[in-house]
Amino acid sequence: MSTLQNKRILLGITGSIAAYKSAELCRLLIKAGAEVRVVLTESARMFITPMTMQALSGNRVHTELLDVEAEAGMGHIALARWADLIVVAPASANFLARLLHGEADDLLTTLCLARRSELALAPAMNQAMWSNSSTRQNVERLSQMAVHIWGPGNGEQACGDEGVGRMLEPEELLGLCAAQFESGLLAGKTVTITAGPTREAIDPVRYISNHSSGKMGYALAEAAVEAGAKVTLISGPVSIPVPQRLHCVQVESAQQMLQACREHPADIFIGVAAVADYRPEQAAAQKIKKDADYMEIRLVRNPDILASIATGASRPFCVGFAAETENLEANALHKLEHKNLDMIVANDASATFGSDEASATVYWAGGNQVLEPHSKAGLTREIIRLIAERLKSA
Ligand code: CTP
Numbered sequence: 385m386s387t388l389q390n391k392r393i394l395l396g397i398t399g400s401i402a403a404y405k406s407a408e409l410c411r412l413l414i415k416a417g418a419e420v421r422v423v424l425t426e427s428a429r430m431f432i433t434p435m436t437m438q439a440l441s442g443n444r445v446h447t448e449l450l451d452v453e454a455e456a457g458m459g460h461i462a463l464a465r466w467a468d469l470i471v472v473a474p475a476s477a478n479f480l481a482r483l484l485h486g487e488a489d490d491l492l493t494t495l496c497l498a499r500r501s502e503l504a505l506a507p508a509m510n511q512a513m514w515s516n517s518s519t520r521q522n523v524e525r526l527s528q529m530a531v532h533i534w535g536p537g538n539g540e541q542a543c544g545d546e547g548v549g550r551m552l553e554p555e556e557l558l559g560l561c562a563a564q565f566e567s568g569l570l571a572g573k574t575v576t577i578t579a580g581p582t583r584e585a586i587d588p589v590r591y592i593s594n595h596s597s598g599k600m601g602y603a604l605a606e607a608a609v610e611a612g613a614k615v616t617l618i619s620g621p622v623s624i625p626v627p628q629r630l631h632c633v634q635v636e637s638a639q640q641m642l643q644a645c646r647e648h649p650a651d652i653f654i655g656v657a658a659v660a661d662y663r664p665e666q667a668a669a670q671k672i673k674k675d676a677d678y679m680e681i682r683l684v685r686n687p688d689i690l691a692s693i694a695t696g697a698s699r700p701f702c703v704g705f706a707a708e709t710e711n712l713e714a715n716a717l718h719k720l721e722h723k724n725l726d727m728i729v730a731n732d733a734s735a736t737f738g739s740d741e742a743s744a745t746v747y748w749a750g751g752n753q754v755l756e757p758h759s760k761a762g763l764t765r766e767i768i769r770l771i772a773e774r775l776k777s778a
Contacts, residue, residue, distance in 0.1 A: 389417035399427025402508035402551035474508030511547025571612035580620035584663035596658035598622030655690035
């Protein structure tokens with residue numbers, strides 16, 4: 385279930401006896417590598433305690449809409465932005481009705497209104513309530529609003545009835561959560577991605593580098609895997625684990641990175657690495673001693689990896705990143721043209737390096753799209769969607 389690795393799941397629990405199964409769902413999500421935050425409605429707290437869900441999720445449970453302390457930390461809008469997926473399990477008949485009418489009088493309905501992510505509901509109720517025409521109409525209209533309805537299942541109910549209305553089992557819901565992150569948009573495509581910084585040796589113990597964490601490149605590689613691509617990640621030295629289901633080549637210098645990129649041709653090339661523009665002309669063979677008061681290191685230009693891959697007749701679809709501190713649009717468009725790219729993702733370097741949140745504007749010849757602040761996983765899925773779209777129309 386590696387698609388859930390590092391995904392941010394907001395688990396909403398409403399008032400239904402099936403709430404006890406949500407404890408298991410939470411545990412399974414955590415085990416699959418997801419980060420889980422739980423929101424309990426007032427009636428959910430009649431069935432399961434915040435303490436149980438806090439212990440299982442490892443995070444403070446959210447219950448109140450207007451809680452001064454919560455708003456000072458992760459308030460309702462921040463929480464809605466945080467989520468890569470909102471799952472309400474169990475979703476009671478009352479919750480379905482309130483959601484449909486856009487009510488925002490408690491934390492969970494408000495989060496659903498403010499969401500940027502997909503929303504899935506796992507209904508749980510008595511079979512007569514499920515088959516009642518009001519519920520049927522509510523479910524029908526929620527589906528038309530692109531809300532996912534997962535279940536309910538058929539079988540014995542807590543009230544003694546038999547029929548449709550049981551919440552799906554935690555294992556089934558876990559599978560559905562994982563499937564949300566599999567798009568198939570790049571099925572059959574090969575993708576090579578560079579990530580992280582490069583290190584340019586001064587001597588055997590010293591180097592020139594930069595603050596790139598590699599998070600964006602790694603998140604993009606995961607998003608490409610989830611979109612069905614065969615991915616090679618060419619990474620400079622970073623301290624994050626290598627995602628599963630891809631081929632990772634570890635390099636240090638820009639020259640090694642270029643060499644590895646040439647050895648891994650692909651349909652799509654995405655340059656996310658913060659490649660050092662210069663390297664010491666000569667790396668000293670031995671550790672340099674501090675004899676002199678001044679020291680000069682002559683630097684020479686490194687190859688531009690992205691621009692070299694984007695040259696030639698059988699060039700891949702090339703995507704660059706422009707991390708800028710000023711004149712974002714002008715600099716990004718300049719790089720798009722001068723590096724002969726198909727697309728460039730521009731963002732504010734000071735807000736991006738090392739951060740977990742990111743926003744960006746994507747430019748291509750004759751168009752652009754602003755991507756709102758999101759988790760890196762959410763943002764990279766949007767970038768992959770745009771790449772798949774542009775590739776289709778190329
Ligand atoms: N890039 C590259 N090789 C380099 C420098 C940059 O492949 N030697 C790629 C980066 O991975 C990124 C894009 O080019 O996708 C833009 O990188 P950036 O550092 O923003 O631009 P530079 O070309 O280095 O220009 P400058 O530093 O002058 O802004």
